[in-house]
Amino acid sequence: MFKDSLIILRKELRRIFTDRRLLFMLVVLPLVMLPLMYSFMGRANKARMVEINSYSSRITICSGEGGEEVRGWFFESLSALNAHVETAGTYELDSLKQRVIDKDLEVLVVMPDSMDDHIRAGSAFDLSIFYNSTGDYSKFAFDQVDIAFAAVGEAIIRQRIMESGMSEDVLTAFTINKQLAAGEFADLAEEGSMMGKLIGVMLPFFIVIYLFANSMKVGLDSVAGEKERGTLAMLLVNQVSRLSIVLGKMISVMVAAIVGAVSSAIGLRIASRYLISMTSDSGASISEYTMGSTAVLQFAIVVIPLAILISSLVLLVSTFARNVKEGQGMIMPVYIAVMVMGVTTMQTGDIPPEWMRMTPIFNSLVVLKDIFMQDAVWGNIVFSLATSLVVSAVLIFITLRMFNDERVLFRI
Amino acid sequence: MLRVENLSKEFRNSRGRQRNVVKAVSNLSFQCQPGEIYGLLGPNGAGKTTTLRCLSTLIKPTSGNVWIDQYNVLEHGQIFRSKIGFLTSDMKLDGYFTPDYMMNWFGQLNKMEDCRIEQQKEKLFNDLQMTDFIHKKIDQLSTGMKQKTAVAISLIHDPEVIIFDEPTSGLDVITSKAVTDFLVSRADSGKIVIISTHNMTIAEKLCHRFGILVDGELKEEGTLSDIIEGSSWDNLEDVFFSYILPGGNHV
Incomplete structure (x- = not known):
């Protein structure tokens, strides 16, 4: 057979x-x-990342009255980004949102009135950040703005802690040791x-x-x-x-x-x-x-x-x-x-x-x-x-x- | 000698909930002697291909049997197959191989010794005038060359019974003549040849005896003179039409 x-x-x-x-x-x-x-x-991915990184994002900040000092902090935090930052009045909000939808603007930040008063009173205020997740540039710019603004928030908290007479060390519960001995690796995968x-x-x-x-x-x-x-x-x-x-x-x-x-x-x-x-x-x-x-x-x-x-x-x-x-x-x-x-x-x-x-x-x-x-x-x-x-x-x-x-x- | 005894074949068809039985062949009996060419004539759907498939062991008869000498198709399938050479009309050989390769391969499938395969190849290539194209790929061959190749392959094991379904279908007159001359030579050398055909001219020239099959039943059987003498017609074609046209032959 x-x-x-x-x-x-x-x-x-x-x-x-x-x-x-x-x-x-x-x-x-x-x-x-x-x-x-x-x-x-791989090539396409790399080329796209280079292109996104080199792109100068268009960011517009709409802010209300009484927040000049705090707005200055936010502006400063964005200065390190490869971005073109503009300001606009809140009456333009709808047309600015449409520009985000049309991918003519990457990020729109809306700040409330009296931010300086909130900071002085030690209270919280709401920020709105609009972006378009279907656009790579918009998503990338949103991530960058998010990180930059989070750093501003951390600095404000640090300042409040210090003003209340506490040590800023209370902000750190523990640290993860990244300085291992020679030849020792944190990742123990074989x-x-x-x-x-x-x-x-x-x-x-x-x-x-x-x-x-x-x-x-x-x-x-x-x-x-x-x-x-x-x-x-x-x-x-x-x-x-x-x-x-x-x-x-x-x-x-x-x-x-x-x-x-x-x-x-x-x-x-x-x-x-x-x-x-x-x-x-x-x-x-x-x-x-x-x-x-x-x-x-x-x-x-x-x-x-x-x-x-x-x-x-x-x-x-x-x-x-x-x-x-x-x-x-x-x-x-x-x-x-x-x-x-x-x-x-x-x-x-x-x-x-x-x-x-x-x-x-x-x-x-x-x-x-x-x-x-x-x-x-x-x-x-x-x-x-x-x-x-x-x-x-x-x-x-x-x-x-x-x-x-x-x-x-x-x-x- | 080949003997067909009361051969019947039924197919069960089921469409939806309906089941019906189609009688493709009913109580068919005939026999062929060595050296004889037997022509199975009939219109499309008469049961010719089914009969030839039963004869070649491809499908099992519902009842009845087929004998070659002392061997029958139901009990001695493998021996039976060694004694028959079967060729269908609609076969298209794999174009990638050469006739020579296919002959060797079918020889091996028939459990032949290499030296016997070589002898048979030489004989068939010469008889069918194939020597010019045996090393060409089948794809590159003409229809006639392909049919000659198919004929040669089906007969590589030198069978006693040759069963060809429409062997000249779609061929030009030259190749058709080459194939029919070859079948005559096989019969002359003592083989039994059974063919099915629609072509009455070829049938009359080629076959010693005929069976006219209509709706699975054998309506006439015998030599040309037997069939004509028993009818009111003077040629095979008219006799054939008298069975298949409604109300007899009024052509």
């Missing part, structure tokens, strides 16, 4: 690996797409695990996407394509068993899927340097991240059964469909569901809910994340392996039943 499967497999693999266009889509595209994407995103966290969040998503996409590229044509071309009948009137045909085709789909997944993993490794530049405050370094032989073994134990499961699923749909087009329509909802699983795994915290660990595909993704974050537990790995294999066996069994059902094969 395996010899027959090998005959089928050899032809399918020859089809995959000698067709330059198919090979490009299966291997080269995942390899170059992620670095290109992150490189582009070497490489910060990079692992970055990779662990992204990679399972890309792996499952490429496992599925590559399975679809090869798997849908594998049976539905043969039905469409009428060659399946010729294959079935030969001496090989239908189980051999199913196995041969499934292994070829699986190989294509794994090639895509490995290719995307290498692609993400290359893309990591751009990923780090985009999240420069993470403290991660690409040179720190290495996967030990145990992690590689764990990766293989999880990814290969996951590839078998996805290939079996695609082959089942391919067997049921009348043609490739119908197969694509049938598999698309499953593909979207798997993408949602990938995205959900990206957003899951350190301890995923129990149902996620019990659900096939989901549990493999969660375990993959654990492996990259160097946090994997063998029990979870074995469980994901077992569920993937059991579900695959069920799918192969159903596919085999379909291969023996003339109503499915010839859709009479």
Whole structure:
């Protein structure tokens, strides 16, 4: 039986690996797409930040009567910003708000009457700051103004404390020691695990996407394509068993899927340097991240059964469909569901809910994340392996039943 | 010898809550001797393709059986398959491979030794005049070349029974003649050839015996002279039309 499967497999693999266009889509595209994407995103992100930082924000302050002294403090606090600050009367408020909506003005500050009296009386007053969150410049300027005004508020409190005869030290309950001894670090994460966290969040998503996409590229044509071309009948009137045909085709789909997944993993490794530049405050370094032989073994134990499961699923749909087009329509909802699983795994915290660990595909993704974050537990790995294999066996069994059902094969 | 005994095939269709049974073939019986070309004639939907699919083990008869010598289609599927070569009319071979590669591959699927595959390839390539294009990708071949390739592939294991569904459909006269001449040569060498066709001219020239199938039932069976003598018509086409046109042949 395996010899027959090998005959089928050899032809399918020859089809995959000698067709330059198919090979490009299966291997080269995942390899170059992620670095290109992150490189582009990194550059675009950096350029945008430079542009925002160099932009001179337009800030208008509307203030009432009797607040000249305090207004002076606020003006002074804004002097350090790259901003053009103007004053206006409160009667212009509506038109100024409209300018913020129209993105013609970044920030509008509205100050009340008698601010100086409030300060002297030691009472609080309300400030309103208007901005437009849909505009990057406006949001950035609002953040800057918020920080500057908070510093003014702190200085006022400090002054009040001192005037009441108390020490300004009462404002500080404790300090966090940032001056550690030489060689001592506040972040006790293990070497490489910060990079692992970055990779662990992204990679399972890309792996499952490429496992599925590559399975679809090869798997849908594998049976539905043969039905469409009428060659399946010729294959079935030969001496090989239908189980051999199913196995041969499934292994070829699986190989294509794994090639895509490995290719995307290498692609993400290359893309990591751009990923780090985009999240420069993470403290991660690409040179720190290495996967030990145990992690590689764990990766293989999880990814290969996951590839078998996805290939079996695609082959089942391919067997049921009348043609490739119908197969694509049938598999698309499953593909979207798997993408949602990938995205959900990206957003899951350190301890995923129990149902996620019990659900096939989901549990493999969660375990993959654990492996990259160097946090994997063998029990979870074995469980994901077992569920993937059991579900695959069920799918192969159903596919085999379909291969023996003339109503499915010839859709009479 | 090939023997079809009371072959029937029913399909169950379900649309919504309605379930109905369609009788595609009813109680079909005929037999073919080695060296004979048997033509299964009938309009679209008459049951020709279903009959040929039953003969080639692709679908199971609802009742009845098909025998090649002592082997029957229900109990000896694998042996049966080794004795038949089957070709459908609507087949489009994967254009990425060459005829030579496909011949090797189908030879392996038929569990043939490499040396036997080489012998068969040489013979079929010569008989079908394929030697000029055996290393070209199938995508680059003309319709006729593709059909010759399909014929050669289906016969790589040198089967005793050749079952071709519409073998000349869509072919030009030259390729059509090459294919029919080839089938005659196979029959001359002792093979049983069963074809389905709409083309009465080809059928008359090619087949030794005929079966006219209408609505799944065999209306006439025998040699050309048997069929014409038993009717009021003087050619096969008129006999054929007398069964499929309402109220007989009034053309």
